[in-house]
Amino acid sequence: MTTRAYAESLDAVDPLAAHRDAFRLPDSVIYLDGNSLGPLTHAARAALRETVDVEWGRDLIGSWNTADWVDLPRRVGAKIAPLIGAHADDVVCTDGTSLNLFKVLSVALDKRAGRARVVSERHNFPTDLYVAEQAIARAGHGQYLYRVDTPDEIDALIDDDLAVLLLTHVDYRSGAMHDLAGLTARVQEAGALVVWDLAHSAGAVPLGLREAGADFAIGCGYKYLNGGPGAPAFIYARPRHQATLEQPLAGWFAHTDPFAFETRFEPAADMRAFLSGTPGVLGMRALEAALDVWQGVDMAEVRAKSIALCELFIATVEARCAGHGLTLASPRAADRRGSQVAFRHPEAHAIMPALIDHGVIGDMRAPDILRFGFAPLYTRYVDVVDAAEILHRILDERVYEASCYRQRGVVT
Numbered sequence: 001m002t003t004r005a006y007a008e009s010l011d012a013v014d015p016l017a018a019h020r021d022a023f024r025l026p027d028s029v030i031y032l033d034g035n036s037l038g039p040l041t042h043a044a045r046a047a048l049r050e051t052v053d054v055e056w057g058r059d060l061i062g063s064w065n066t067a068d069w070v071d072l073p074r075r076v077g078a079k080i081a082p083l084i085g086a087h088a089d090d091v092v093c094t095d096g097t098s099l100n101l102f103k104v105l106s107v108a109l110d111k112r113a114g115r116a117r118v119v120s121e122r123h124n125f126p127t128d129l130y131v132a133e134q135a136i137a138r139a140g141h142g143q144y145l146y147r148v149d150t151p152d153e154i155d156a157l158i159d160d161d162l163a164v165l166l167l168t169h170v171d172y173r174s175g176a177m178h179d180l181a182g183l184t185a186r187v188q189e190a191g192a193l194v195v196w197d198l199a200h201s202a203g204a205v206p207l208g209l210r211e212a213g214a215d216f217a218i219g220c221g222y223k224y225l226n227g228g229p230g231a232p233a234f235i236y237a238r239p240r241h242q243a244t245l246e247q248p249l250a251g252w253f254a255h256t257d258p259f260a261f262e263t264r265f266e267p268a269a270d271m272r273a274f275l276s277g278t279p280g281v282l283g284m285r286a287l288e289a290a291l292d293v294w295q296g297v298d299m300a301e302v303r304a305k306s307i308a309l310c311e312l313f314i315a316t317v318e319a320r321c322a323g324h325g326l327t328l329a330s331p332r333a334a335d336r337r338g339s340q341v342a343f344r345h346p347e348a349h350a351i352m353p354a355l356i357d358h359g360v361i362g363d364m365r366a367p368d369i370l371r372f373g374f375a376p377l378y379t380r381y382v383d384v385v386d387a388a389e390i391l392h393r394i395l396d397e398r399v400y401e402a403s404c405y406r407q408r409g410v411v412t
């Protein structure tokens with residue numbers, strides 16, 4: 001069942017279909033890159049206008065109080081919390097993902113200073129590994145980073161020398177998803193800590209951080225949370241860690257009373273301890289408003305539709321594009337996959353620009369991955385079969401061989 005009529009019949013009974021109206025999506029485009037930059041919501045657009053014209057433009061500095069700008073990190077954190085299975089006080093919104101990783105990892109390394117091994121994946125998103133190396137060097141406990149090549153190697157490394165397990169929950173390229181609850185339990189049984197990067201998970205798959213007892217997590221605001229380019233990111237910490245957070249980039253907003261202007265630093269005994277300086281108000285207001293689209297959304301329904309979209313895409317591409325050199329780079333089993341699908345092709349670098357030129361926006365990840373993200377709040381089943389059909393045409397007619405598709409942009 002990979003026909004357009006079948007896809008239309010699925011859209012007609014889709015319980016999430018109406019949420020698409022909350023987004024400002026161009027008509028001529030099938031957008032399968034919300035895992036890299038979520039689209040603009042009408043709510044974020046309106047909130048930015050209001051913030052600029054009224055809060056900043058008219059009320060000026062008074063808005064720190066009257067519009068409660070000062071509490072944005074906690075307010076936006078509280079809105080992210082239900083999406084990741086956390087309580088409102090367990091999350092703050094601040095800075096960017098890379099910076100936040102440096103902060104939480106530094107805390108975790110200090111808490112397990114007597115243990116030497118930090119484990120992550122060789123194919124983790126590069127920033128995570130760069131940051132991990134620097135945090136380890138700066139912590140000065142003689143710890144080292146061990147990179148596994150495959151997830152099967154992780155279990156054997158969970159022992160009494162493990163300090164921290166640092167994993168990206170859903171792999172940015174393949175979409176392969178780790179067992180968050182199972183790994184968290186095994187790591188903690190061994191007395192170690194776990195740090196989850198939820199960049200490709202938050203807003204894409206149901207998460208139960210509190211229930212799993214996860215120690216720390218960080219995630220992006222601009223991917224499935226649709227906060228806008230460079231949107232602020234978030235941090236989660238397990239309640240038992242929150243009173244003792246000493247992170248290396250604490251600034252005055254991490255002080256228990258910033259406006260007392262005390263000469264001596266006293267960290268807040270809650271998630272504010274992860275803050276550094278003045279929040280980026282425009283970015284936070286955009287993200288705050290974008291998060292409104294999740295009101296009343298059942299993450300189980302999001303997951304069900306995400307699986308259905310991904311399965312339909314795989315089935316349609318494999319049926320229509322057979323013999324054209326594509327191989328599935330994502331796990332075939334839906335329960336091992338996030339909300340994205342990747343195919344390998346030796347000409348991926350030229351196929352993706354050709355696809356984009358023909359109205360299907362995905363992205364390419366070096367060296368040979370075509371990556372497609374499916375965001376159940378706005379992706380329709382017809383988009384899935386239409387995208388597969390356009391991919392077929394580009395492969396079948398060798399459209400990608402045109403010289404105009406051979407120039408690589410700076411950002412892929």
Ligand SMILES: *Cc1c(COP(=O)(O)O)cnc(C)c1O
Pocket residue numbers: 096097098099125127128168172197199200220
């Ligand atoms: C997108 C992504 C990031 C991005 O980090 P920034 O600091 O926002 O640039 C980090 N880690 C992973 C796993 C990602 O997918």
